[in-house]
Amino acid sequence: MRKNIVAGNWKMNMTIPEGENLINEILKESISNQTILIVAPPYPNLVTTSLLLKNSKIKLAAQNCADKDKGAFTGEVSASMIKSTGAEYVILGHSERRAYYNETDQIINSKIKLALKAGLKTIVCCGEVLSERESNKHFDVVSKQLKGMFDGITPTDFENIIIAYEPVWAIGTGKTATSDQAQEMHKFIRENIKSAYGNEIAENTSILYGGSCKPSNAKELFNNADVDGGLIGGASLVAKEFIEIAKSF
Numbered sequence: 663m664r665k666n667i668v669a670g671n672w673k674m675n676m677t678i679p680e681g682e683n684l685i686n687e688i689l690k691e692s693i694s695n696q697t698i699l700i701v702a703p704p705y706p707n708l709v710t711t712s713l714l715l716k717n718s719k720i721k722l723a724a725q726n727c728a729d730k731d732k733g734a735f736t737g738e739v740s741a742s743m744i745k746s747t748g749a750e751y752v753i754l755g756h757s758e759r760r761a762y763y764n765e766t767d768q769i770i771n772s773k774i775k776l777a778l779k780a781g782l783k784t785i786v787c788c789g790e791v792l793s794e795r796e797s798n799k800h801f802d803v804v805s806k807q808l809k810g811m812f813d814g815i816t817p818t819d820f821e822n823i824i825i826a827y828e829p830v831w832a833i834g835t836g837k838t839a840t841s842d843q844a845q846e847m848h849k850f851i852r853e854n855i856k857s858a859y860g861n862e863i864a865e866n867t868s869i870l871y872g873g874s875c876k877p878s879n880a881k882e883l884f885n886n887a888d889v890d891g892g893l894i895g896g897a898s899l900v901a902k903e904f905i906e907i908a909k910s911f
């Protein structure tokens with residue numbers, strides 16, 4: 663059966679000492695064994711965070727990886743380098759990567775393949791912008807993203823794939839999708855996976871909601887049949903809020 667997952671995406675926040683403080687605060691709290699808690703700090707914090715998390719159940723993720731294996735790509739960080747820090751997961755295709763760094767579904771597809779090859783689990787993001795929702799194109803947009811990102815991805819690969827639905831208009835805006843909007847899209851995504859990979863894989867894939875998820879709305883969102891947790895931005899920078907969200911199942 664699929665897992666409940668709460669992942670904190672720190673984005674470009676937290677110096678190494680600030681990140682250590684946040685992790686130490688999170689480590690003081692306890693959460694249910696049924697929930698997988700993941701933190702995704704910036705690259706420079708991965709090793710220090712990995713050491714701090716050594717004896718805990720909390721998992722470590724990177725926020726991105728290169729679309730190339732290795733070599734002369736100044737400034738890039740490869741999937742195998744991430745793996746060597748002790749991280750188990752990588753977030754790929756976040757809307758901020760698409761919007762500010764021109765990542766296409768094709769680039770994200772290459773990254774997914776390299777990350778899986780390096781032995782990482784991937785948290786793959788999708789979601790529509792406001793104008794697409796307002797013109798009723800959100801289902802088409804998301805299904806096109808899934809098709810492009812998962813091109814050539816096998817059923818076995820899917821064991822290491824988590825999907826995050828993040829309506830772009832809800833990210834960092836304080837405006838959350840309603841519980842019904844989230845459930846409707848999550849169900850649609852699961853049906854998409856079902857038609858491509860079959861019922862068993864679809865039922866075993868965790869689909870997370872992201873976009874202004876906070877302690878006050880997490881319960882209602884996570885209560886939906888097809889919402890298996892959250893990808894949390896702003897609220898993951900405050901230990902108490904992050905933990906409260908993780909206790910919302």
Ligand code: PGA
Nearest residue numbers: 833834873874894895896
């Ligand atoms: P937010 O970000 O929780 O700050 O809206 C979510 C995300 O971008 O993953």
